[in-house]
Amino acid sequence: MIQDFNFKGKKAIVRVDFNVPLDKKTFVVTDDTRIRGALTTINKILSDGGCLILMSHLGRPEGRMDKYSLKPVLPVLEKHLGKKVLFADDCLGESAVTMSAALKPGEILLLENVRFYPEEEGKPILPEGVSEDVKKAAKAEMKVKQKEMAKKLAGYAEVYVNDAFGTAHRAHATTAVMADYFDTEKKMFGYLINSELLAMDKVLKEPQRPFTAIMGGAKVSDKILLIENLINKVDNIIIGGGMTYTFVKAQGGKIGKSLCEEDKLDLALQLLEKAKQKGVKIYLPVDSLNADKFDNDANTNVSAVDAVEDGWLGLDIAEKTIADFSSVIESSKTILWNGPMGVFEMEKFSKGTTAIAQAIAAATAKGAYSLIGGGDSVAAINKNNLADKVSYVSTGGGAMLEYMEGKKLPGITAIRGE
Secondary structure (H helix, E strand, O other): OHHHOOOOOOEEEEEOOOOOOEOOOOOOEOOOHHHHHOHHHHHHHHHHOOEEEEEOOOOOOOOOOHHHOOOOHHHHHHHHHOOOOEEEOOOOOHHHHHHHHHOOOOOEEEEOOHHHOOOOOOOOOOOOOOOHHHHHHHHHHHHHHHHHHHHHHHOOOOEEEEOOHHHOOOOOOOOOHHHHHOOHHHEEEOHHHHHHHHHHHHHHHOOOOOEEEEEOOOOHHHHHHHHHHHHOOOOEEEEOOOOHHHHHHHOOOEEOOOOOOHHHHHHHHHHHHHHHHHOOEEEOOOEEEEEOOOOOOOOEEEEEOOEEOOOOEEEEEOHHHHHHHHHHHHOOOEEEEEOOOOOOOOHHHOHHHHHHHHHHHHHHHOOOEEEEEOHHHHHHHHHOOOHHHOOEEOOOHHHHHHHHOOOOOHHHHHHHOO
């Protein structure tokens, strides 16, 4: 565990998640949440008397692309740390090798975007129309190169720390493969990953009852595995967002032109039946805020959720549902929230999501444990200044989902050895 390790005189290479949003014109960091999330780990290593090399990706570059450089992170990181941060303009280049070797205790080096090399993700870049044999050979060759990249980066330091939970579900060179080149006692999670795992394990393995999961978002298909896994663990599942209407139509409801996955109607019924067999209560909306077009300026009406008029589409939960859902949430002891209740990015259709955020905060104030994950859910918590009113806000959308689905995450397994 990182808290038990003494970094004095040691050189650590730390995988962080500095995949931060940048202003498209000025390339200035517009949200430093992920940078701040890494500070506890960075400061631990520095205060022990160690030095560290930071590595991260940013965006999805195809080769070296200036707009995906990590240089804009430097002034933000320096401001938070109150000290100079060195920068190597090529993570595998001569500058990185030389600067890593010369690092002294208390110094920090940030490497340029690791995804400038396709070896990081381990996916060969191939033209269209190549044969399966060529694909297979290219994949095998790339796996070898990925190991070579991981080995070279591992050679920069004596200790490997993974603190990038947002990429823990990826078997990349810096998130998983590198761990193979360090002894067990010289590889560990940073504070951020440790806190993520503690929060998720608290919900999955030792929840207080009643345990309520709130599932939102557009598609049932995005949440199938999560819902199936949670049916075995929770007491209540609240379903909102666009996927509501697939469940409603599956049960014979009238949904107008609301979003619906026609090929998932049978699946929706199966999920409802599985929940019933397990004694899990599924709460679907009872009323719907509808619009005549997908636009913040649309005309609106409210109907029963299974009686949306032709030509109208449901874009948020309405008052009765807000009251019902809030009541369930506020009587819960463990709460997991992933996904909005409506088209949250449009102000006119954000009321349901905001109300759920407020209900979770109210439940937390009464002693419930609440875990929030997923972009829109986190955005709703932050927009309403409730981040300090819930128990834990996860930094990793996809990674959290996969962990909650019961999958093994390569970045976690590489260090835990499970």
